[in-house]
Amino acid sequence: MQQKANREPVLSVQNLCFSYDQKPVLENLNLEVFESEIFCILGSSGCGKSTLLRILAGLTKPSKGQVKFAKPDCKVGFVFQNYALFPHLTVFENIAYGLLESNKEKTKQRVDELAAQFEISELLSKYPSEVSGGQAQRISIARSLAPKPDLLLMDEPFSNLDAKQKSKLKPELLQKLRLANVPTILVTHDQEEAFDIGDRIAVMNEGKFVQVGPTYDIYHEPKCRFAAEFIGTGAFIDAAPSHDGKNIQTALGEIPMPKGCGATSNRKPVELFVRPEDLVHDDDSPDCLEASVVSRQFRGAHSIFRLRLVSGEEVYSLAPSHHLHKPGDKFKVRVELDHVLLFPKNH
Amino acid sequence: MRLSINRPAARFDYFSLGVAFCVAAPIAYVLFHSLQKISSVLGVYPAEMWVAAVLKTAGLMLGSAAIALATGTASAFLLHRYKWPMQKLWKFSAVIPLAVPAHLYALAALSYLDPQGYLQSFLREAGLNIYWDPKSFVLLCLTVGISLSPYCYLFMLGAMRRQDLQLEDSAKLLRPKARWLKGLWGLRLALLAPPAAASIWFVALDSFGNLGASVVLGQDTLMTLIYDTWTGLYSFESAISLSMVSLSVFGFLFFISSNKAMPQNTQRSWNKSKPKGKTAAFGFLFLGLFFLVSTALPLALFILQSFRQLTGPANLQRLISQLLYSTGLAVVVAMLCAFFGMLLVFNQHRLKTPRWLVEIGYTAYALPGLIYGVSIYLVYVAGLELFGLQQSILFSFLILLFALSAKFFAVSSKSVHSILSYQPAELMESALLLHKSWPHYFKCVFWRGTRPAWFSGSILIILEVLKEVPITMVLRPYGFQSLSTEVFDLTAEGFYGRASLPALALVCLGFLFLYLLDPESRDS
Numbered sequence: 001m002q003q004k005a006n007r008e009p010v011l012s013v014q015n016l017c018f019s020y021d022q023k024p025v026l027e028n029l030n031l032e033v034f035e036s037e038i039f040c041i042l043g044s045s046g047c048g049k050s051t052l053l054r055i056l057a058g059l060t061k062p063s064k065g066q067v068k069f070a071k072p073d074c075k076v077g078f079v080f081q082n083y084a085l086f087p088h089l090t091v092f093e094n095i096a097y098g099l100l101e102s103n104k105e106k107t108k109q110r111v112d113e114l115a116a117q118f119e120i121s122e123l124l125s126k127y128p129s130e131v132s133g134g135q136a137q138r139i140s141i142a143r144s145l146a147p148k149p150d151l152l153l154m155d156e157p158f159s160n161l162d163a164k165q166k167s168k169l170k171p172e173l174l175q176k177l178r179l180a181n182v183p184t185i186l187v188t189h190d191q192e193e194a195f196d197i198g199d200r201i202a203v204m205n206e207g208k209f210v211q212v213g214p215t216y217d218i219y220h221e222p223k224c225r226f227a228a229e230f231i232g233t234g235a236f237i238d239a240a241p242s243h244d245g246k247n248i249q250t251a252l253g254e255i256p257m258p259k260g261c262g263a264t265s266n267r268k269p270v271e272l273f274v275r276p277e278d279l280v281h282d283d284d285s286p287d288c289l290e291a292s293v294v295s296r297q298f299r300g301a302h303s304i305f306r307l308r309l310v311s312g313e314e315v316y317s318l319a320p321s322h323h324l325h326k327p328g329d330k331f332k333v334r335v336e337l338d339h340v341l342l343f344p345k346n347h
Numbered sequence: 348m349r350l351s352i353n354r355p356a357a358r359f360d361y362f363s364l365g366v367a368f369c370v371a372a373p374i375a376y377v378l379f380h381s382l383q384k385i386s387s388v389l390g391v392y393p394a395e396m397w398v399a400a401v402l403k404t405a406g407l408m409l410g411s412a413a414i415a416l417a418t419g420t421a422s423a424f425l426l427h428r429y430k431w432p433m434q435k436l437w438k439f440s441a442v443i444p445l446a447v448p449a450h451l452y453a454l455a456a457l458s459y460l461d462p463q464g465y466l467q468s469f470l471r472e473a474g475l476n477i478y479w480d481p482k483s484f485v486l487l488c489l490t491v492g493i494s495l496s497p498y499c500y501l502f503m504l505g506a507m508r509r510q511d512l513q514l515e516d517s518a519k520l521l522r523p524k525a526r527w528l529k530g531l532w533g534l535r536l537a538l539l540a541p542p543a544a545a546s547i548w549f550v551a552l553d554s555f556g557n558l559g560a561s562v563v564l565g566q567d568t569l570m571t572l573i574y575d576t577w578t579g580l581y582s583f584e585s586a587i588s589l590s591m592v593s594l595s596v597f598g599f600l601f602f603i604s605s606n607k608a609m610p611q612n613t614q615r616s617w618n619k620s621k622p623k624g625k626t627a628a629f630g631f632l633f634l635g636l637f638f639l640v641s642t643a644l645p646l647a648l649f650i651l652q653s654f655r656q657l658t659g660p661a662n663l664q665r666l667i668s669q670l671l672y673s674t675g676l677a678v679v680v681a682m683l684c685a686f687f688g689m690l691l692v693f694n695q696h697r698l699k700t701p702r703w704l705v706e707i708g709y710t711a712y713a714l715p716g717l718i719y720g721v722s723i724y725l726v727y728v729a730g731l732e733l734f735g736l737q738q739s740i741l742f743s744f745l746i747l748l749f750a751l752s753a754k755f756f757a758v759s760s761k762s763v764h765s766i767l768s769y770q771p772a773e774l775m776e777s778a779l780l781l782h783k784s785w786p787h788y789f790k791c792v793f794w795r796g797t798r799p800a801w802f803s804g805s806i807l808i809i810l811e812v813l814k815e816v817p818i819t820m821v822l823r824p825y826g827f828q829s830l831s832t833e834v835f836d837l838t839a840e841g842f843y844g845r846a847s848l849p850a851l852a853l854v855c856l857g858f859l860f861l862y863l864l865d866p867e868s869r870d871s
Contacts, residue, residue, distance in 0.1 A: 059516050078520050084513035088537045098521030147521065 016065035040198030049187040077149030083140035085128035092124040098147040236271040251311035273341040276318035279333040288332035360700040367707040373722035408551040414492025419499025446857025448814035449494035450559030455645035506542035556715025652847035677812035681805040684756035712757035720821035743824035759804020
């Protein structure tokens, strides 16, 4: 991915606001999307993601702010959550819908090309009611890409698929989007989906972006409490700076204070955010901390244990799933905190 | 009544079989009689009259369906998409014709347009030498079409509400510059085609059986020929044979019609905007014109002319007795339909009755009222002869109640069936697993879930019975006259002024019951 500074954005949104019945839905949103980028907007249901997408598509007018496209007549493709395939048209006609009808040969060629790319050639004569969910999703994407849009918008494209279909289709879709080389904005509530597909992610809460950045930064360096809690799993434990200000004291022991940390500067109470992978299960090392198991969530190759520390606070630890500790068992962990995340305490 | 969860294969629904037999047997009896008398019908009418009547009937079906579809769809589109000032008035006026029978519109049209009516009198006073008879086939199609337009309106409104709004968004984005049929309108028309076809079908079948407006406007359709022979112009047998001919045509049309439930697919609700520019202008013009034609002008006429008719206690007494008779008959029929319909539908729901058996029970609703009335009369007379009984007012009244109930119970039962078809199949099973009792299921799930539909269905039955003419004309006890038949008789004889008072009473009564339907039911 090229550096942002070298590229002009394909889409630029400035101070976008939208209200419905005088209730603010979107507040002062700013974003830029660049060529060949897949930009994910991640947020819980009802935070305004789909409304933002509709505004970008021109289907809804914003109350305030600007949406600027690099090209004057920017063509926008849209993949709806329920695919919105025209029920009275065949798959071929659905895909061809956005193409100029004057040249039928070229239309057929383009449809055949997309059908081969999305592996739906054998479905061209069928109707939407005769295809499966995964096939409908591919048809919908092919239809959006047929007119060669300058920007592709996708509203939770995998939400109607089961886990197996999702795991199969996500890498396929990513590959096809890269091939098509169309800048894409994908809206989802599924973090795994955002991490799998997105180059950059915007975490959205109550109509505002709380953090925008690469997937690594979003996960390992969340800028606020909401982003930390929303992304992945983790727990907050009390933390207090030491007298010399060089360390932080917690129930997990003393941890070096991160450089430039502003959370402790005003001497208000703070909390340390700990992810499961920060606490490594280790029964043998002498430096280990002892905790007791509260519960276990089996995740296939690994398990996430919820642990109670001596202080009474609860944290999570990731361990290979062959460790069969039951609730109440003693569980030793070694602290390996690569990212120290301190946030002001919520009262 | 204890339920066994591990129940064997469902029992046969004998109750539905009994109802189907009671409803359909008279029709079969007419068919049987007709086959015996068919040779006598050939010489009764000249061939040209036959052909003309058939063509006129077909033309009426097409013409009224086209008018009903055009007005109903335009009303549904404008009221669904846009927020108009006085929105509630326009919505109410779209369904007002439910309360007004076609022959009342014919009466209003004749009163205005007749040579002695307001318009031609005014034009003659203005110096124009004008004298033309408005009784025409076009006027017949117009009056029947307007009276049936609410059915198209409700069909199309339901379809628009169920439509996936994201389809239009997709079309806007994929073809941003396309106009009319290549753009959004092409998609809208394609998606509305199935409900349009269903509503045309419904209206065409209803207009096939129209008698009142056809007689009032002097047009010879198949129904008027049957009615003429029935009232003694030709012969009893001819009425039966004509019924058979109509039945054959009708039966073919009916049994090839489909009755699939529309899939429910509501996404976000439509954000109505205020109309602007040409849409506002044409929309207001259309809504205003429709309100004028369907409500304001007829009502104004009936009110004006009724004041002259109110003089004299005899007129008022007669009106009150007809009002009481009409209302009483309508309410009793509605109650009978609700009671038996509920038992029937619950039984069919419980036993998963085959579709064909359910549909046979609704045959009477699909048939023209005159044909069904003639069928019931034949069975009634044969029954009296068989048991050596004399005709009496009581028997006549009971037979009339039976015929109207058999004809109209489908109005409420079909809508309940439609609601039940949207329910997931697991609802009944989960209810019965939680509490293994059919009466408990009836009380807590079935009755509660379908109560609004029974109420609205009963109101609709009341409206239908108030408007009904042919069955009442054939089967009414001697001396009894409903408001609708009074209007029919007076208008057919040319007494437009005298017909206005019962017409006004009928319309006001209809408005009252129509208003009792809550907004959701009026639009569903």
